[in-house]
Amino acid sequence: MAFSTPKAVFHPFLAIAAIVGSITLLQIGSGTLIALMPLKMAAADLPTRDIGFVSTGYAVGFMGGCLFATWFVRWIGHVRAFAALAAVLAAITLAFTIGVDSWLWTGLRALMGFCMAGLMTIADSWVSAQTPKGQRGHVMSVYMILNKLALSGGPLLLTLGEIAGPGFFMAISAIFSLSMLPVAFTHAPLPNLPPAERMGLVGVYRTAPAALVGCIAIGLMNSAVLNLAPLYGARIGLTPAAAAGLLTAFQLGSLILQWPIGWLSDRMDRRRVIVGGALAVAAVSFALGIGGGAFGQGWPLFAMVGLWGGCGLSIYAVCIAHASDHAEPDQMVALCSSLILGWAVGSAIGPTAGSFAMEWLGSGGLFLYAGVVALLMAGFVGYRMTRRRAKRPEERRGFVNVPASSPAIPRLDPRTRRAMAESVDEALGADPDGPNGGDQGSGDAEPPRFRPSTR
Known part of the structure; x- marks a missing residue:
């Protein structure tokens, strides 16, 4: 007797839950x-510069993965590619x-960066x-959180x-191995991987110079601080567990402050928010760089670090939102993908x-570098404010907290879907806001102006 697969396993939210569960374990x-x-x-007395080289190896591998991961996924398919890359992560x-060898670890971290870029490309696409029409804003918020x-x-865990x-x-290797299980057990239809679209950094600069320079600067700043903060x-005398806890403070600060920062960016020139956030990061950086030991090892230090993370880790999404305000509808995916490469x-x-x-x-040199x-x-974004007028609120597409995870993430952005629909409707001569335009074509409503909620 043949048994049929229950229809419930094909529910789109179950398919999303499977891949999100896998990515959560990976993260x-x-x-x-x-x-x-x-x-x-x-602990092994490696020079500080060697520790920096190892962290750079990961970023270089991630950049290579952003460029070549789509080819690998098309070659063997989503599930096999995910399983292969996760297995390599566990083995590495x-x-x-x-x-503890700096050259060995740099090479291993480069391979890990490539694998993570591929895994995030698979997950984002x-x-x-699989996200139902009209639910992209909700899914993006849950995904980010x-x-x-x-x-x-x-x-x-440390x-x-x-x-x-x-x-x-060994425990981390086991977590990477377990990340394969949710994907392996899903019965949902697999998506087609869209072609990679990029504008090129020169084209991005011509469209939104403040956004491109902002994304590059954020990469320079955040990658150094997050990798070297422990x-x-x-x-400065923290125990290993407390030193690792600094990374927790960075992420929790970002989780708390991303909402008010997004709310502000929808109500004023986004470049003002970028400048304000950057100045706040600079102030906290100089305080930590010059007198980090003065904050002790308790809550004042972690509060300062949380403030740094709340501003420093939230500016990227504001840069993406600023770029989207100045992009043509058919440029959105290519523009955002290129900004990720800039980062x-x-x-x-x-x-x-x-x-x-x-x-x-x-x-303290770490935070002095970040402050500079x-x-x-x-300074650059402030200069750009004198060269181009700000978009009026009604001309903006609304803030969405987009992560720098892979070149495929722009396709999950509800602003991108709306922009695609507007482009098609304009070509057909339809009113994108009319009864047969815009949302009817794409099924995705324009994201509302940012509100401090899980949307």
Whole structure:
């Protein structure tokens, strides 16, 4: 007797839950590893610059994955590609137990960056294809929150034991292996991977120079701080668990402040929000860089770090929103994909630059470097405010908290779907806001002006 597969397993939200569950596990493992590696290297007395090189290796691999991951997924398919890349991640994590060697670890981290870029490309395109029409804003919000909670929760695992020995590497490898299970058990139809679309950095600069420079600066700044913050914590006297907890504070600060920052960016010139956020980052950076030890090891230090994360990790989405305000409808996907590459270029340089700053200026050099980058970003964006008028609120598409996860994420952005519909309707001569235009064609409503809710 033949048994039919229950219809429930084909429900689109179950398909989304499967891939989001897998990515959440990956982010827990990744967040734990980001906290663990600099502490292990510092315990082995590796030079600070070597720790920066290892972090740069990941960013370089991620950039390569952004360029070539779509080809790999088309070659063997979504599920097989996800399983292969997750299996390689698990194997690489175990390879770290061979010994603490900067050249070996740099190469391994580069491979991990490539794998993570491919996995995020699969996840973003999968979630985009399976999300029901009109629900993209909800799904994007849940997707972002789960990612941030996973990244903030991962470092807390280091409080469960000593960082010496291979135990944590083995646990992270197991988490990466378990991430394959939700995807392996899904029966949902697999999506087609859309072609990669990019505008080129020169084209992006011509369209939205403040957004491009902002994304590159954010990569320079955030990659250095997030990868080297545990080392900074260890250098100012924190225990390994507390030093890893700095990463949790960064992510929780971002989770709390992203809503008011988005709300503000929908009600004033977004560049003012970028400048204000960058100046806040610079102020906190100089405070931590010059007198980090004065904050002690309790809540004042973690509050300052949370404020830094709330501003520093939220500006990227405002830059994307600013760029979308100036893009033509048919440019949206290519523009946002190119901005992610700009961010990746900055991320490939930031950890090395930050590590040299720590060598020359001491532990506080990390935040002094970040403060200088933030000031330069604020200065350039402020200059651009004198060269181009701000878009009126009714001319904007609305803020969406977009992560820098892969070139496929713009297709999940509800603004992109709306822009595509507007482009088609304009070509057909239809009114995109009329009864037969816009949302009827795409099924996705324009995102509302940002409100502090889970939308």
